Amino acid sequence: MSRSPSVLITGASGEIGHGLIARLAAGAARPVVTLDLNPLPPEVAPRVRQQFVGSILDTALLERVLAEYEVDRVYHLAALLSTRSEFSPALAHKVNVEGALNLLEFAQRQGESHGRPVVFFYPSSIAAFGLPDPATKAKAGRVAEDEYNVPTTMYGANKLYCEHLGRYYARHYKQLAAGPATGRVDFRCVRFPGLISADTVPSGGTSDYAPEMLHAAAAGTPYDCFVRPDTRIPFMAMPDAVDCILRLTAAPRAALTRTVYNVGAFAPTAAEVEAVARAAFPAARLGTKVDEKRQGIVDSWPADVDDAAARRDWGHAPRYDFAGCFRDYLIPRIKTRYAGATS
Ligand code: AKB
Numbered sequence: 001m002s003r004s005p006s007v008l009i010t011g012a013s014g015e016i017g018h019g020l021i022a023r024l025a026a027g028a029a030r031p032v033v034t035l036d037l038n039p040l041p042p043e044v045a046p047r048v049r050q051q052f053v054g055s056i057l058d059t060a061l062l063e064r065v066l067a068e069y070e071v072d073r074v075y076h077l078a079a080l081l082s083t084r085s086e087f088s089p090a091l092a093h094k095v096n097v098e099g100a101l102n103l104l105e106f107a108q109r110q111g112e113s114h115g116r117p118v119v120f121f122y123p124s125s126i127a128a129f130g131l132p133d134p135a136t137k138a139k140a141g142r143v144a145e146d147e148y149n150v151p152t153t154m155y156g157a158n159k160l161y162c163e164h165l166g167r168y169y170a171r172h173y174k175q176l177a178a179g180p181a182t183g184r185v186d187f188r189c190v191r192f193p194g195l196i197s198a199d200t201v202p203s204g205g206t207s208d209y210a211p212e213m214l215h216a217a218a219a220g221t222p223y224d225c226f227v228r229p230d231t232r233i234p235f236m237a238m239p240d241a242v243d244c245i246l247r248l249t250a251a252p253r254a255a256l257t258r259t260v261y262n263v264g265a266f267a268p269t270a271a272e273v274e275a276v277a278r279a280a281f282p283a284a285r286l287g288t289k290v291d292e293k294r295q296g297i298v299d300s301w302p303a304d305v306d307d308a309a310a311r312r313d314w315g316h317a318p319r320y321d322f323a324g325c326f327r328d329y330l331i332p333r334i335k336t337r338y339a340g341a342t343s
Contacts, residue, residue: 011078056099084204085155096158111184127156143302193234198333217277217284224289229271236265251314266322
């Protein structure tokens with residue numbers, strides 16, 4: 001098989017992967033190749049050129065992708081999320097850090113073989129922040145990228161370290177000329193807030209309470225939110241998250257003043273999310289049962305983020321604010337998805 005210019009998405013079977021594959025396939029600029037432990041769902045699979053089912057820790061499998069495809073764009077989405085990582089920290093480190101390093105090496109070697117920089121998108125997280133206590137969180141307000149970089153979870157520590165690994169590959173490792181960012185890996189990263197999708201329900205994260213609450217309300221299943229009603233962290237609608245990825249990866253390299261960008265959209269409390277879920281689905285059976293461990297994790301995340309650099313450098317402009325996200329995106333689609341569930 002001849003090597004053809006392609007895009008590689010790892011973790012493609014996850015929430016972000018679904019939305020990204022749909023958008024990339026619609027644009028059809030380059031064929032999409034995926035790598036995930038789980039096969040793609042049958043409705044998604046026809047949109048990709050080839051799916052490799054396996055682990056990002058399997059370097060022989062990565063060699064196969066390298067041999068068969070000329071990848072010049074990597075979306076490295078595979079990761080264990082925050083709650084799951086707290087239960088298996090050593091495994092989280094393996095997947096989240098060693099896996100990311102394998103992909104950065106893969107990108108470096110791809111770049112060396114075809115002679116062009118490989119754009120490498122990495123989704124970091126608000127988990128890279130660590131605010132010491134609720135009083136500091138309340139006072140801090142919208143936190144900038146370089147503040148409070150003291151994560152309290154394995155996942156957050158993994159994300160922060162991988163941001164640094166990416167910066168190292170982009171700005172210091174095997175640079176081709178004097179001056180910044182002339183390497184083979186063109187690393188670009190956003191710190192995502194909690195994401196909410198109408199089409200998928202997340203698993204293993206700590207921001208999951210918002211999407212879980214909404215999907216349970218629509219399905220008519222009882223749900224106890226695991227954080228206090230006054231808990232506030234930033235969230236974003238999944239289509240805006242995919243927009244962020246596409247905008248950042250399309251931006252001219254010279255326009256980017258950072259390798260890591262905050263991105264925000266809206267920042268409701270858990271009580272505000274519950275109120276809109278109840279208004280849309282009056283039969284919802286929602287309660288609260290605080291899980292202290294998970295509460296501690298979200299208490300260490302900022303109430304909101306300062307995303308001025310993303311807006312300035314590559315035009316971050318989320319379509320949905322809190323009201324619009326529920327009114328125009330989540331509620332109508334979720335109503336259709338669960339039609340009949342509560343009747
Ligand atoms: C999680 O909760 O682990 C993720 C995240 C905020 O990175 N959704």
